Amino acid sequence: MKLKQGIRSISKAGNHVISHNLQIIHLGKLGRVEDAIRIFSNMTHKNLVTYNSMISMLAKNARISDARQLFDKMSPKNLVSWNSMVAGYLHNNMVEEASELFDAMPERDNFSWALMITCYTRSGKVDKARELLELVPDKLDTACWNAMIAGYAKKGKFNDAEKVLDQMPAKDLVSYNSMLAGYTQNGKMLLALRFFEKMAKRNVVSWNLMVAGYVNSGDLSSAWQLFENIPNPNVVSWVTMLCGFARYGKIIEARRLFDRIPRKNVVSWNAMIAAYVQELQIDEADKLFKKMPHKDSVSWTTIINGYIRVGKLDEAREVYNQMPCKDIAAKTALMSGLIRNGRIDEANKMFSQIHARDVICWNMMIAGYSQSGRMDEALNLFRQMPIKNVVSWNTMISGYAQAGHMDRATKIFQAMREKNLVSWNSLIAGFLQNNLYSDSLKSLVMMGQEGKKPDQSTLACGLSACANLAALQVGKQLHEYILKSGYMNDLFVNNALITMYAKSGRVENAEQVFRDIECVDLISWNSLISGYALNGYANKAFEAFGRMLSDRVVPDEVTFIGMLSACSHVGLATEGLDIFKRMIEDFAIEPLAEHYSCLVDLFGRVGRLEEAFNIVREMKVQANAGLWGSLLGACRVHKNLELGIFAARKLFELEPDNASNYITLSNMHAEAGRWKEVERLRMLMRDKSAGKQPGCSWIEVQNQIQHFLSHDLAKLRHENIQIILNTLAAHMRDKCNISDMESAYDIL
Structure with missing residues (x-):
């Protein structure tokens, strides 16, 4: 018992x-x-x-x-x-x-060996995988050989993959399909087709690989032809073709195919719903979702994502609340919607409810804080993260760069064990957007020294740094590299080249780059027009604008900033006003502060200060520093102290640490003999500059960037000398009554 x-x-x-x-x-x-x-x-x-x-x-x-x-x-x-x-x-x-x-x-058993070979091949260490294959005791086990074939084929090493296939003591269908997958996944469809036709045996996996290969290559016609010939298509066959139609926007064909599927499982339903979501047809997606006989977590997450993509966050949350088992994917999807809508604290509450957070979830929340400028909270999460991948590190670099903390971005970058191209680009772009152009170029050089090849984004950033430094020789070297590395067909790079040459005063080179572009876009035209404006070629800017319109390229806000700037540089007040009116009336573009700034500068240069001031008073947008700076500069030239004081006060509010504004007003007071005001402004400048980073200027001399810091005693401080000379000249004129002092002052 x-x-x-x-x-x-x-x-x-x-x-x-x-x-x-x-x-x-x-x-x-x-x-x-x-x-x-x-x-x-x-x-x-x-x-x-x-x-x-x-x-x-x-x-x-x-x-x-x-x-x-x-x-x-x-x-x-x-x-x-x-x-x-x-x-x-x-x-x-x-x-x-x-x-x-x-x-x-x-x-170890055969599975152990196959696991480790797969581990090496997936990480790109195919040589180590091959060494391990030689040590496998059971040479008849196909799993290890197949893993090796897949590894070589995935890396595009087809000759090595074929050698392994030929050496195999016993081949199975997986061996042939591994080789075929290598061809199709690398887009080598001619080689794939030849191999497929020579295969003695094929199964539905073989057919599906070919269909997927043609879909990924954008050849829907061949994919469809092959699909129609599959002897016994399975659900993967149907879904692969359906997703192919959906990817290229053929939603009607996708729906027809879906309706033809003989036995629809949850995967096929999910694929069709995802197709509607991709086309932002959320109502159709929802109808299908409600008809589904059985839903899985993918179904729920797809429809949640759909509502988020069209901005219907409340509907997404409602679907989420109805979901029987809320998995990490659904929670992450809703969290991404909250982040996208700036609801970071709500997203953080959702994040705290996710107990088994994956790396995607962590990265999304860190990115949310970074994009909102809340870097302390981003750093706190980053430190808590159990396993960080390269995306985590890159997100922190970009976040600090966006917040203007390049010292911290650099520390994060230096602490990374493995850096990828995005890491370098994030650092280089960060220096660029924070006006640290020299550091941007230095990082580009370091990148090359570490054996990393730049891409179009890296090169465009480097060219932009050269443009802002007017570092023509360095820019030319980058141009030579671009020619050798085959990036001359990249529009992004070409547009950066136009700007670099234009800002360096080489308009002819900029024009040549523009002419060599096969299909110019709006940015190309804007770069050329801005280049003409910067160098005082107003007529050429108008010619380019005319050609642009002839080519039916619609101008944008940037185009008109370039055109107004061109008019301003040569004093074409009437033409500038016509352009401004045309922008509003013909192209329905609402003027920005930058457009008004160009107009103010234009009228100010020709002495029409009252009109310039009226523009500021009557405009609908809030004035920025550039606009008040233009007015102050005009007042300085035309000696309108009263209006200059008004503009300067506005500038002091907008950019209290900009020394040039104080200097300009100080000069105006000095010219008027108001010495107490001059001394007061100089004292104010000293107080403002205490503890501040010194101003920096630069010039390229013999292929070297020379820096000039405002507090560097080793270099001449031109601004201080100018103030002293201006003060002395005005003081002498006031006290000595020298008749020819006007001409002496003009020389200064």
């Missing part, structure tokens, strides 16, 4: 363990890690399957350190435990850790 009770008790306990193990696996799939941990902690009986399930679940939910702690506590461990931990490292792209654990394994 006791024996039977004991057997029943053991059997009952065993059933509980199995039940709990299944629950852990299910909760892991839903991303409910804390619930799985709670079940695990409360289990009175645990077996090896329990521990292995927990390791796998934690690793797949970005809790790799917790998985490792559990693995280390296990005693005894079996081969599945070791394989689960290696697979966990593979899932989190932690190659070195996987390699160390693989080396420490007391025993």
Whole structure:
């Protein structure tokens, strides 16, 4: 009797363990890690399957350190435990850790070897993977060979992949499909087609690979032709073709195909809903969503994302509230919507409710804080993040750059173990947007020294830095590199080249770059027109504007800033006013402060100060520093002290630390003999400049950028000398009554 009770008790306990193990696996799939941990902690009986399930679940939910702690506590461990931990490292792209654990394994099976080979190939270490393949004891095991073929093929090393395929003692269909996948995923569809036609055996996977390859290459006609010939298409076949139509905006064809699917499963429904969401047809997507016989987490998340994309955040939240099991993907989707709408604190509440946060979730919240300028909170999250990827680091660099803290951005960059192209571009662009042009160029040089090749974004930033420094020689060197590296067809780079040459005074070079562009865009025209304006070529600016309109390119706000600036530089007041009116009446463009600033500068240059001031008083937008600066400069030239004082006071409010405004007003007071005001302004300047970073100027001499700091005693301080000379001249004129002092002052 006791024996039977004991057997029943053991059997009952065993059933509980199995039940709990299944629950852990299910909760892991839903991303409910804390619930799985709670079940695990409360289990009175645990077996090896329990521990292995927990390791796998934690690793797949970005809790790799917790998985490792559990693995280390296990005693005894079996081969599945070791394989689960290696697979966990593979899932989190932690190659070195996987390699160390693989080396420490007391025993290995074919799966262990295949895991490690896959780990190396996915991280691009195909040579190490090949070395490992040579050591595999069971040469007849196809999994290791197939992993090696897939690794080579994915990297585009087709000759090496084919050699491995030829050397295989026993090939299976997976071997051929791995090779085919390499061709199709790299867009080599001619090679793929030849290989596909030579395959002795094909299955539906082979056909699907070809259809997907043509879809990814944009050849929908060939994809459709192949799809129609599939002997027995499965749901992947249908969904692949459906997604192909959707990707290229053929929503009607996608719906027709969807309606033809003989047995629709949840994947096909989700694909069609996603197609409507992509086209922003949220009502159609919602209709289909409501018709679905069975919905999974992807269905709910897709419709939530759809509402977010069209700006219907309340509807997205309503769908989220109806969702039976809210997984991490749905929570992250709603969180992204809140961030996109500037509701950061609400997003943070959602973030705090997510217990099993993946790296995407962490990065999204950090990016939200960064984009809102809340860098202390972004840094706090960044420090808490258990596993940081390169996106996390790059987000912090961009955030600090956007907030103007390039010293902190640089520290983050220097602390990175592995930097990618985005890391370098974020740093270089950060220096550029914070007017640290020399540092931007230095970083570009360092990037080359570390063996990283710049892309079009890097080169455009470098050219912009050269433009702002007027560093023509450095800009020419970049131009030579662009010619050699094949980026001359990139419109982004060409437009930056036009600006660089124009700002360096080389208008002919800018024109040549413009002529060499096959298909110019609005930015190209704007760059050319602005270049003409900057160098005083008003007639050429008008010619370019006329050609632009002839080519049916619609001008924007920037175009008219260039045109008004061109008129201002040569004093074409009537023409400038006509352009301004045309902008409003013909092109329905609302004037910005920059447009008014150009008008004020234009009227100020020709002495029509009252008209300039009336423009400021009557305009509908808020005046900026550039506008008041233009008025102050005009008052300085035409000796209108009263209006100049008014403009200067406005400037002191907008940019209290800009010394040039104080200097200009001081000069005006000096000319009027108002010495007390001159002294008061100089004292005010000293107080403002205390503890401030000194002003900096630069010039390119013999291919070197020479810097001039305002407090650098090693360099002449031209501004102070100018103030002193102006003060002395005005004082002499006031006291000595020298008749020819006007001409002497003009020389100064």
